[in-house]
Amino acid sequence: MWKWLHPYAKPERAYQLCHTLLPWFATVAVVSLIIGTVWGLVFAPADYQQGDSFRIIYIHVPSAILSMGAYVAMAIAAAVGMIWQWRTAYMTMIAIAPVGAVMTFIALFTGAAWGKPMWGAWWVWDARLTSELILLFLYLGVMALYAAFDDKLQAGKAAGVMAVVGVVNVPIIHYSVEWWNTLHQGATISKFGKPSIAPEMLWPLLINLLGFAAFVGAISLMRLRNEIVQRELHRPWVADLVANSNARAEKE
């Protein structure tokens, strides 16, 4: 059943796949982010309680969702690497890590800038905020561990264990607003069937969510491509690749 997947374990095929998918992800990301952001900032109505400060939601919620989504994707890549011994899976893991870290940083930063006018504090040691901060440290930990080994297969295994174990934090973040008393407001769109937001406010949010997802995908593909070449420097197909890119540069 999974046989179609196996050729992509080969770095060369994975590189080609990245190359094919990248323009699509990049286009969707740019278009959605522009539409969603302009719509959210200019056309969506102001919130009846929070006024125009609520517009921060259009980057805060997508980045927060993607910070967790990227973590799960990274952990799945790490698990695949450990179970099937795929080098490309570890490369995928380390390609996603910095992108997820950036998403987490954005979620924390925009949360602080939203918390200041609404709660009166940039930061509180509340369950949601603290568990999201731990997520940032998990990303940084995976990256630091990977960088600490010269043998990148060892590095992938060590960082992979950390990535997989850290998954336990993801449900904690998600349910933190229900399990503990918190300043943080409840979910806006994850309540299936009945989102607690008006449709004219919801649409730009969904579009920006798509934009952030495509952005995470596009950058991960770019970084995976770089990582593959980096690890395969001595292979003939990389030599062909360099020869081709030189030829193209000369033509231009």
Next chain:
Amino acid sequence: MMRFDSFSEFVAMGGYGFFVWLSFGVTFVVMLLLVVDSFYGQRRVLQKAKQEIERKQRILAARRAAAKESQA
């Protein structure tokens, strides 16, 4: 339908301008930095691959020259 009557009202964001523009500004700057870093990563890695290939060719040429000399 636009929600703001004038550009200055849009910038003010109902008094929350500082927080809204700080959030959006930092977000897009950070995202842009990530894009730039990934682009430079590609250039760096291709440069490295090129150097590696040239080094291999130099080694090969030197070996050939040495072999020729020992024959002569």
